[in-house]
Amino acid sequence: MRSLSIASTGMLAQQLNVEVISNNIANVNTTGFKRQRAEFQDLLYQNLRRVGSNSSDAGTVVPSGIQVGVGVKTASVYRITEQGDLTVTENALDISIQGKGYFRVELPDGQTGYTRAGSFQLSANGEIVTADGYRLLPGIAIDPQAISVTVNASGEVIQKLDGQVDAAIAGQIDLATFANEAGLEAMGDNIYKETTASGAATTATPGNAGYGTLRQGFLETSNVNVVAELTNLITAQRAYEMNSKVIQTSDQMLQTLTQMR
Numbered sequence: 001m002r003s004l005s006i007a008s009t010g011m012l013a014q015q016l017n018v019e020v021i022s023n024n025i026a027n028v029n030t031t032g033f034k035r036q037r038a039e040f041q042d043l044l045y046q047n048l049r050r051v052g053s054n055s056s057d058a059g060t061v062v063p064s065g066i067q068v069g070v071g072v073k074t075a076s077v078y079r080i081t082e083q084g085d086l087t088v089t090e091n092a093l094d095i096s097i098q099g100k101g102y103f104r105v106e107l108p109d110g111q112t113g114y115t116r117a118g119s120f121q122l123s124a125n126g127e128i129v130t131a132d133g134y135r136l137l138p139g140i141a142i143d144p145q146a147i148s149v150t151v152n153a154s155g156e157v158i159q160k161l162d163g164q165v166d167a168a169i170a171g172q173i174d175l176a177t178f179a180n181e182a183g184l185e186a187m188g189d190n191i192y193k194e195t196t197a198s199g200a201a202t203t204a205t206p207g208n209a210g211y212g213t214l215r216q217g218f219l220e221t222s223n224v225n226v227v228a229e230l231t232n233l234i235t236a237q238r239a240y241e242m243n244s245k246v247i248q249t250s251d252q253m254l255q256t257l258t259q260m261r
Contacts, residue, residue: 002068003250009071010243013040016074017236024224025233032116032190033222034079035229041075081181084116084223086215092149093120093128096220099212101175102192104137104203105130112137114176114201116220117190128157132189140171153213155206175211176201 020038027033051065086096095118097103102114113134120136123129126144128136142149146159155173178184183197194201207213 001250001254002070003246006069006071007243007246007250009043009073010246011240013038013072013074014236014240014243016077018233018240020077021229021233021236024229025226028222028224028226030117030190030222031119032084032220033224034081034084034116035222035224037078037080039075039078040072042069043071043073045069079182079184079186080223082223084220086218087221088217089219090217091119092151092216093122094118094217094219095120095151095173096215096218097175097206097212098215100177100210101206101212102177102201104174104176104201105134105191106137106139107134107191111193112201113187113191113193114184115190115192118214119219130190134191136173138171138174140173142170146170151214151216153207153215155214172205173214174203175206176203177211178202 017038017040020036024035027035045067047065047067049062049066051062051067053062053065054060055062083099086098095103097116097118102116103118105113105115107113115130117130119131120128121131122142123133123135126141128140128142130136140157142157142159143161145161147162148160149170150158150160150167151173152158155175157170157173158167159170160167178194178201179199180197183195183199184192185195185198187193204211
């Protein structure tokens with residue numbers, strides 16, 4: 001019976017759906033996290049009577065035919081990159097992006113990673129780094145004698161030194177954008193990597209056309225909507241139960257056949 005294998009593909013699909021939803025809920029408090037959505041496609045069809053084929057020698061055509069589907073498959077797990085809310089931290093090195101763009105960081109292997117999590121700190125030599133010590137690109141070092149650090153909307157890092165009247169620019173933060181943000185590869189630790197699907201990174205100063213601006217003293221929260229995720233979780237659970245019911249029904253039908261005399 002096809003229904004056994006069809007329902008099993010449905011259960012596997014909903015199992016993955018629940019896993020995606022659970023990951024969203026688990027990261028509800030992760031800075032800069034972007035929720036994901038599982039997308040599904042129907043599998044191949046078996047043509048028991050092909051649509052459009054001739055049904056007689058007179059040239060009559062089958063209008064609809066008989067096609068039986070064999071189940072469902074996962075097409076992709078799509079990342080939704082909409083803006084998360086901004087929360088006030090009043091920490092000078094907490095920087096959020098309002099709009100499009102990613103911070104560039106230097107990974108241990110020398111490659112460039114991209115992140116929306118702007119909870120930065122200072123390294124032992126005064127450079128701005130992530131919580132894992134990855135250097136913010138381009139490298140920006142803060143003077144140990146600085147009594148205040150200001151990051152304006154266009155990404156200029158301005159430091160005020162003790163005993164000096166005028167502030168000095170320590171560096172310039174730039175942002176990277178991609179033609180297809182959903183094509184970035186998630187590496188964990190709030191880091192993404194460029195892929196062929198995402199396209200090459202394009203960098204520019206914050207505030208330019210197509211780029212967001214920076215907000216000092218704010219962090220971007222996860223864009224997960226807990227109410228929506230719980231609703232999706234219930235829907236996935238019910239779909240899983242219905243597919244399991246199909247398997248139970250198919251088993252009962254097979255049992256009826258084996259008991260016939």
